[in-house]
Each structure stands twice: as structure tokens, then as C-alpha cells.
Amino acid sequence: MYDRERLATLSAVVEEGGFEPAAARLHVTPSAVSQRIKALEQQAGRVLVRRTRPCTATDAGTALLRLARQIAVLEGEVARTFGPATPAHLPIAVNADSVTHWFLDALAPLVAEHDVRLDLHVDDEGHTADLLRDGTVVGAVTTAPEPVQGCAAEPLGAMRYRAVATPEVVARWFDGRDPALAFPAAPRVDFGPKDRLQTRFVEMVTDRPCTGPAHRVPAADGYHAAVRAGLGWGMFTDVPARRETAAGQLVLLGGERYLDVPLYWQHWRLRTTVLDELTASVRRVAARALQQD
Structure with missing residues (x-):
């Protein structure tokens, strides 16, 4: 059996990014943090933490990190049953457009009802499941329909996207031109290196690659x-x-062409009041905000 205190220390080191900030969070000395991590690594028989800046978990450390966070969730559930407790830490992965347009409406009732500390990890919807897989988050809005091991998945609906530009951009690059020639050449705006919405739309409309210059914002x-x-x-x-x-x-x-991006809610298979109510709220708000079949 792994010591609960050592597991909590592992979680603090990874979440805070180092031994000293973890010590401050746990109200112990950095030496005590180091000793706990070394003891945990000796028990596991392998290195669990990369001593980098910030500190990160190794593959072996990731497995124990997920266990540590699940234990913390369950302990918090029991503690709240018997009275005031430390606010529940609720790390969730979600894409930026969901945060902007609907996801916060799902979180508001939970925050009003329970003492929780939200920790949103904003990433491309095609990559949020990775954060669930490595134990960083307890739930994720994702495009992955297959549940991550140890998780449940359910469809939420689809975010519908349309291609737009200013009249000036249209006049310069699109007016009077074959879309198959205009789209691949016109400058576009990408959200970041993982954003393929614009590329997918061009390929859908023109059956050609999107080769124009891209600004990243x-x-x-x-x-x-x-x-x-x-x-x-x-x-x-x-x-x-x-x-x-x-x-x-x-x-x-x-x-009138558009691109629908199906979204799914994946979460740990842990039955706690907070997680159950979070899932119910996400399901309810998504039913109103997203495109449904």
C-alpha cells in the first residue's frame, strides 16, 4: 500500500511545479518533501518526478499521481459529509470555445452549491483527453468518443462553426474567385498550432489543402x-x-456550409456528489447550447 501522505506530496510537487512551492502548500520543509518523494520512489522502484523546472511526473509517476488525486477526491467527499472541509480541488480540461460560450454556465450552480476550487485547463478539444489520461484532470470536454481507461464518456452535442471574414478581406481574396483557389491561398487566423478547424473546413469545401499564411492568436x-x-x-x-x-x-x-465538431464529456468513474452534480450540470447546459441530432 502506498502512503497517503507521500502520495499527497507527489501531487503537490507536480501541481506546484517544484519542491519548495509544494513545501509551502503542505506547510512542511522542502527537506521533508524531498524525503517523502525519495521514500515513494524507493517503494515504487523507479523515478517518479523529473527534477526539472517545473517538476513533472514520469510515466510511472503519472500512474501514482492519478491514484493520489482519486484518493484526494474520495477523502474530500467523506470529509464534507462530517462537516466543513478543505475546498474540493476540481481540475477540468476544456476547449476555449466551450469556456467562452457555455461551459461556465454548467460550473456556476456547482460553485454556488459546493465549496469547490475550480482549476480549468484550456486546450484544444482534440487533446483534452490526454490530460484525463495522465490524471491531471477529473473530467474533460473532448472530441474523443472512446472512454479513457477508468473513465466514462457520453455525447454532449456538437459545436457548429462557420467561416467568416471582413468585407475587406472578402473583396481582396474571395470576390470573383473560385473558392478552390481562394481558400487555400487567403490568409487565415488559427487559434494555435493544434487548431485545425480552418484546415478541415477548407479541405471539406475545396478538397484541397489549406496552404495560405496563418496568423496564430x-x-x-x-x-x-x-x-x-x-x-x-x-x-x-x-x-x-x-x-x-x-x-x-x-x-x-x-x-451556408458549416463544420460541426462533436463533443463528449469524459470523467473518472468515481461516484461522488460533486462529480455526479458536475456531470448532470454539463449534460443539462450542453443540451441547450450545442447542436443536437
Whole structure:
């Protein structure tokens, strides 16, 4: 059996990024943290923490880190049953557009009802399941339909995206041109290196690769502002795309063509009040906010 105190120390080192900040969080000395990690590594028979800046878990450490976090969730559930306890740490992975358009509405009732400390990890929806797999988060909004080992998965609906650009960008790059030639060449705005929405849309509409120059703006508000400023064309979710095209601020590209991105909610298979209510709230809000079959 692994010592609960040592597991909690492993979790603190990885979450805080080092031995000294972990010691401050645990109210012990850095030496005590080092001794606990060494004892845990001796018991496991392998290195668990990479002594880098920040400290990270090795593959073996990741397995124990997930165990540590599951124990913390269950202990917190029991502690709250008997009275006031430390706020529950609720790390969740979610894509930026979900945070902007609907996910916070699912979290608000949980925060109002329970003493929880949210820790949102914002990443591309195609990669959020990786954070669930390595034990960093307890739940994730993801495009992965197959449940991660030890997790449950359920469909939420789809986020609908439409290609838009300013009238000036349309006049310069698209007016009077075959979309198969215009889209691959026109400058676009990507959210970041993992963002393939624009590329997927171009391939769907033109059956050609998206080869134009790409500006990267990894911030939700900044991304929208970059498209509105005319840096290039980009993908907006359905509601703002239609609202701003109706106002004449932007122009729809590709006619009524759109790209639907199916989303799934994956979470640990742990039955706790907080996780159960979180899942119910995510399911309820997604049913209103996302495209349903």
C-alpha cells in the first residue's frame, strides 16, 4: 500500500511545479518533501518526478499521481459529509470555445452549491483527453468518443462553426474567385498550432489543402478581434457568426456550409456528489447550447 501522505506530496510537487512551492502548500520543509518523494520512489522502484523546472511526473509517476488525486477526491467527499472541509480541488480540461460560450454556465450552480476550487485547463478539444489520461484532470470536454481507461464518456452535442471574414478581406481574396483557389491561398487566423478547424473546413469545401499564411492568436477574445481587424478569415461559432454577418460586420464564406465538431464529456468513474452534480450540470447546459441530432 502506498502512503497517503507521500502520495499527497507527489501531487503537490507536480501541481506546484517544484519542491519548495509544494513545501509551502503542505506547510512542511522542502527537506521533508524531498524525503517523502525519495521514500515513494524507493517503494515504487523507479523515478517518479523529473527534477526539472517545473517538476513533472514520469510515466510511472503519472500512474501514482492519478491514484493520489482519486484518493484526494474520495477523502474530500467523506470529509464534507462530517462537516466543513478543505475546498474540493476540481481540475477540468476544456476547449476555449466551450469556456467562452457555455461551459461556465454548467460550473456556476456547482460553485454556488459546493465549496469547490475550480482549476480549468484550456486546450484544444482534440487533446483534452490526454490530460484525463495522465490524471491531471477529473473530467474533460473532448472530441474523443472512446472512454479513457477508468473513465466514462457520453455525447454532449456538437459545436457548429462557420467561416467568416471582413468585407475587406472578402473583396481582396474571395470576390470573383473560385473558392478552390481562394481558400487555400487567403490568409487565415488559427487559434494555435493544434487548431485545425480552418484546415478541415477548407479541405471539406475545396478538397484541397489549406496552404495560405496563418496568423496564430491563442486567446478567445484576441482570436475574434484578429478576424474582425482583417488579419485573415477564421472560424466563429454559429451564434456570433450569424449575428455579426447580419449586422454587416462580417461575411459568411462558403455560403451556408458549416463544420460541426462533436463533443463528449469524459470523467473518472468515481461516484461522488460533486462529480455526479458536475456531470448532470454539463449534460443539462450542453443540451441547450450545442447542436443536437
